[in-house]
Amino acid sequence: MRSPRGLTIAATVLALSLVAAACGGDEETASDGGGGGASDCTWAIGTIGALSGDLASIGGPIRDGIAYAVDQQNEQGDLACELSLQEEDSQGDPEQAPQLVQSLIQNEELVAVVGPYFSGETLATGDIFDDAGVAFLTPSATNETIDDQGWDTFFRGVGDDAIQGAQAARYIESLEPASVVVVHDNQDYSKGLADTVAKELGDIAEGPLIINPEETDYSSTVTQIAEIGPDLVFYGGYTPQAGPLARQLREGNVDATFISDDGSKDPTFGDLAGPGAEGAQVTCPCADPAEIEGGQEFVDGMEQANGELPGTYAAEGFDSVNIIAEGLADFTADDSIEDVRSGVVEYLDGVDGYAGVTKDYTFDDNGQVEVGPEGIFVYEWDDAVGNFAIIGSIEAELSQ
Amino acid sequence: MDCNTALIGPLFLQGIILGSLYALIALGYTMVYGVLKLINFAHDSVFMVGGVAAFYVFGSALGLTEPLTGFALIVALFGVLMVGALASASGATLLERGAYRPLRRRGGARLSFLISAIGASFFATYLFQQDFLLGAGKRQFPNLMETSGAFSAFGSPVNNKDLLIVVAVVICLVALDRVINQTRIGRSIRALSEDVVAAQLMGVNVNRVIVTTFLIGGFFGGVAGALYGVNFANVAWNMGFIPGVKAFTAAVLGGIGNIRGAMVGGILLGLIENMSVVCIGAEWANVVAFSVLPLVLIFRPTGLLGERIGG
Amino acid sequence: MPPDNALLELEDMRVHYGAIEAVKGIHLRVEEGEIVALIGGNGAGKTTTLRAISMVHPPAGGSVRFEGNELRGVPSHGVVERGIVQVPEGRRIFPSMSVRENLEMGAFQRRASRKELHDDTRHVFELFPVLEERRKQAGGTLSGGEQQMLAIGRALMARPKVLMLDEPSMGLAPQVVERVFGVIRNINSEGTTVLLVEQNAHMALQTAHRGYVIETGEIVLEDDAKTLLGNDQVRKAYLGEE
Structure with a gap:
């Protein structure tokens, strides 16, 4: 008798704590959006790359561009839900990336991911994104074999190697x-x-x-x-x-x-x-945004926000968030996260000539943005x- | 296999320079093994601490950016090497007190020392990866000396940094040989490495000798760390890993526990590694270098010069 | 009752190896100027006793007093400094050091001056002329007898007050044993107190003034050496006589 009862108690405690955690989450969200009225829900954009470690000098600027775009979107307030940014730091290491991607896709609010930043970690995690049906749009991983892996949810915003x-x-x-x-x-x-x-x-x-x-x-x-x-x-x-x-x-x-x-x-x-x-x-495969028509606004805005000029692939990261935001425009807080996730993938598949800071975006069947040698x-x-x-x-x- | 014989001369030279650095680091492994029969795997962090300390003092604190010349350069170089040496020497004694002495007092098994050594190595390495110490990534080491050609040997130009390494290593090796073979402390180190009980019965203070051994090994490891900084113009939290494993291999090759063996093994390993590039690519250098470990252990387990610490 | 001025005195000294009690509370005293023999069979606890006195393997209980002061808690090098020096079982010569370096190791804790070193080395060479011939040779290359002489010479370099010898006769030819024991008597007559551990009970008791018999970690007999030589029990157990 003893051990079944122990189990029951343990199960009850576990169940109660889960309920408590879930309630806590709800309360938090509600109070967050309470004042503004525009949104009482949150959609998370995920991002994963080298935020620390040897390669942080390359990953950092990309993240900055992404974060800047998320802030801009929230300022404009056109979306049904507020955007949040879930950052995962892989240090650029293909061996660390998979478990971090797991934690991204397990986030019930996550709608899409901008990243991973590097080729090795992208190759190591594509299957996980693809199985979960989560769009992952990399602003910077350029290895030419990535778009040949048959991943339906993969997109790339730069020319490949x-x-x-x-x-x-x-x-x-x-x-x-x-x-x-x-x-x-x-x-x-x-x-x-x-x-x-x-x-x-x-x-x-x-x-x-x-x-x-x-x-x-x-x-x-x-x-x-x-x-x-x-x-x-x-x-x-x-x-x-x-x-x-x-x-x-x-x-x-x-x-x-x-x-x-x-x-x-x-x-x-x-x-x-x-x-x-x-x-x-x-x-x-990155333009200097300051040299592009209309790019100066982005450069000035980022300099104002961060106190320094945007680095390599910051503009591509910025563009990536904004494209995804376009895809979110038709959804409301009532839509299930599965619908939103698959809706973003669908939207990206159909993107045709979206005018970003760095280029006009059209993705081919493999998710590769169409760029020419120029x-x-x-x-x-x-x-x-x-x-x-x-x-x-x-x-x-x-x-x- | 197609061999490029034109590379033999220059690579021979590079091999000696690289090998002399291995030798300097290998001393730390071999001396500690000599007295404790312990492979101090944390010696790679000791080496790193030397480079990093020199970077702190001459980069962060003094903020030297412009190359120096003449007497100022010599003073600065001596300072850099001494700062590295002293920092690593203190690091090594700290390591002995923190990771090994408590085990010794409790009569820990041989394996527990090894595990403690590996743990201490990772601990120190990743500690320095944290921003409050060094942070991730390579940090620029102050550019103390402008690289310039000194003279030509083996059909290859030798620059002033190469010369610095060789001169510094030779001074260190000669000094250590003197200390070990001609001083009281050196004699006690040799005695302890040959017979712990007999050394105790002669009145050798075992703990003091062990600390001294870590201190000396750390000192030379620190000189090597600072030389790395000066030569490659950067330091990093993980800079010790590869040189550490190479130096350990060199120590085994020469006969671990044997000081002259470490010197010979270091230079030989540098040569083996570089000569492998003549006929096969540089990407094979590590394959060739590390094949030394099993080969030595199979065919000459005590290394080329055997296990005795002294001359 | 012996007078109360023992140079070295063990009282209820116990030594453990892990869970095993190898020496079970022994009492032993050595007076200044004496040669005391501790005899017993293999594994009786003789070597353990000496190592405990030297604090190489410190005792777990009881006391070890030297010149009236407790030695327990003193590190092994401190014991040497106080004047108790051991010639260990199996000689334990430093094999790659030369004969001269081995001798100098003996004077290690004294921080002797060059002149003192020179004089003491001369003295050892007078006792063992063969060592002078071999002074540059590595210790490991000497014969067993030469190594024993070197081990004794090395210990003398420390200028001991008490010289402890652990099985000095072991593995040596009979005439070499005679010589070694002759030297031990010499050393004693020059004023050094000697504690001698031996399996060779006959030789030891002939040389010593007093003797102790140790069996499985306990002192079973204690008496004048001559008396012990005549003791039936000793004759049967250690002198191979019926």
Whole structure:
């Protein structure tokens, strides 16, 4: 008799506490929206990426753009429910991401996710989003295989590395180097992009040489590169490795032009590269919003909100939230969360020419935003600004 | 396999430079093993603390940004290495008191020391990842010296940073050899490593010698950490991981517990790693380097020079 | 009753190895200038007793007094500093150190000056000329007898008030044993008190003034060495006589 009764008591306590928790939640929401009258409900936008850790300098600006968009939406108050932002910090690590995505989709208020930010974590979590029927719109994960995974709820707001790689190779060719050494660090994104660039360059490309992202000492790779004596080095990867590599190349008397990618496009590159930053360039499927018609408003607004200029992919993150908000416009507080989730997916599937800050958005059958080669840009390090400054669209540069 | 023989000279040189840093770190592993028969896996954090401390003092506190020259440079470099050395030495003694001595007092099993060592290593590493200490990501180390070519050897230019590493490591190794073989404290370390009971019966204060051993190993680990900072111009919370495992491998290769073995093992490992790049890619360097561990343990378990700590 | 000026005195000393009580409350006293033998079979607790006095494996109960002061709580190096020095079982020479370095290790806790070191080393070399011949050789390469001489020499370098020897005859040829015991008598006659632990009861009792017999951690007999040599029980158990 004893143990069944114990079980019953335990079950009762558990049930009561669940009820209590549920009630508590209701009360909170009610009091939240009580004053305004416009919304007495909340919809959560999820976001996941490197908010801390080695890659926080890349993830942080994206999150800032997303948060700014959520604030703007709430200020406008056009939606039936207030938006909240659920941030999950993966540190960019594909192994940490899945459990964080679980916690996102288990949120009963979550309507869609902007992210993940990087390719590796996106590849590691796509199945979970897809199974849950939650739209995940990445503003920045560019690996070209992601949209081939058959995920119905996947969307991407930037050009992929097939385009970036091809354009990067065309740009490199236009500089007429006699030889190019391609280097990467074997992560999903880095390898995908570097391999594409190497393939597109064909015979003039040597490598790829591979460095270990956990190491600080690239001296043997630098020695190899010095012996080849290329006119140009292309590095596929992220800033924490790109910076030190650029420095060690310069200190190892390799005076080749250093070109990297969107993963290296953040201001900390200059600290890490030191003298190696001079003349370094990056390609990026990201426009400089300040250069786009109507983009200045976004730049000024973010500068006012955060006290600093928006970083790489902030504008794409901003756009992503706003597109999703468009999809939410037809829903009310009475709609079930399942309906809202699937409604957002449906809306995104049908988006046709949504005018965002960075570009006009139309997603193809795989969820890939339709961008042409003109959507790939090249930037050069500017010591005076302490950041990369835009040169222009590669397509435009080449046609000159 | 297609080998690029033109790389042999420069990679040989790089191998020696890299290997001498491994040797400096390996001393910490080998000395502690010598006296305690304990693999101090937390030595990688000790190394990191040296680099980070030098970064605090010369980067954050003094805010040096412009490269120095001449006498000022020499003073600054000496300062950087000493700050690193002293910080790591204190870190190592703290580690001994916090993670090992309590176990020793309770007569802990060999395995519990090992587990404590691994725990202490992760603890310290992730502690420094927190923002109140260092934070995540690589931090820029003050650019004390402008890199410039010094001279040419093996058909490869040797720059002033390479030279700094080699000179600093040689001074450290010679000094340590002197200390171990010619001083009272060195003799007590050797005695303890050869026979704990006999050393006790000769009046050796075991706890004091153990602390001293951690202190000396930490000191040289700190010099290595600061050298890393100067050479690669950055420090990071996880900077110790790879060099730590490499140095441990070097210690095993030379004969763990044997100080000269650590020196030989370090340089040899640096060479093995770099020479593997001549015929196969740099991405294989770690595969080759770490294959040393099982190979040594199978074919020469006591390492190249055996297990004795002294000369 | 013996006079109350014992140099070293164990009172109800107990030593544990885990749950096992290896020495079960023994009483033992060593007067200044004496040679005292502690004899007993294998595993009787002889080595345990010496290690306990040296505080390498401190006792769990009772007291160990030296010159009237309690030693329990004193670390092992403190015991050496106070003048109790042990020649351990199996010699425990530092194998990779030279003979000279081994001897210098003996003087470790004294912080002896160069001159003192030199004089004391000379003294040891006079006792054991073979050590002088081998002074640069690594300790591990010496023969068993030479190692025993080195172990004794090393202990003398500490200038002990009480010299404790643990099985100095073990594994040595009979004529070497004779020599070693000759040296022990010499050392004693120069004023050093000796506590001698032996399985070789005959040799030990011939050399000692007084003796104790220990069996499974307890003192079972205590008397003048000569008396013990004549004791039936001792003759049967330890001298192999019927």
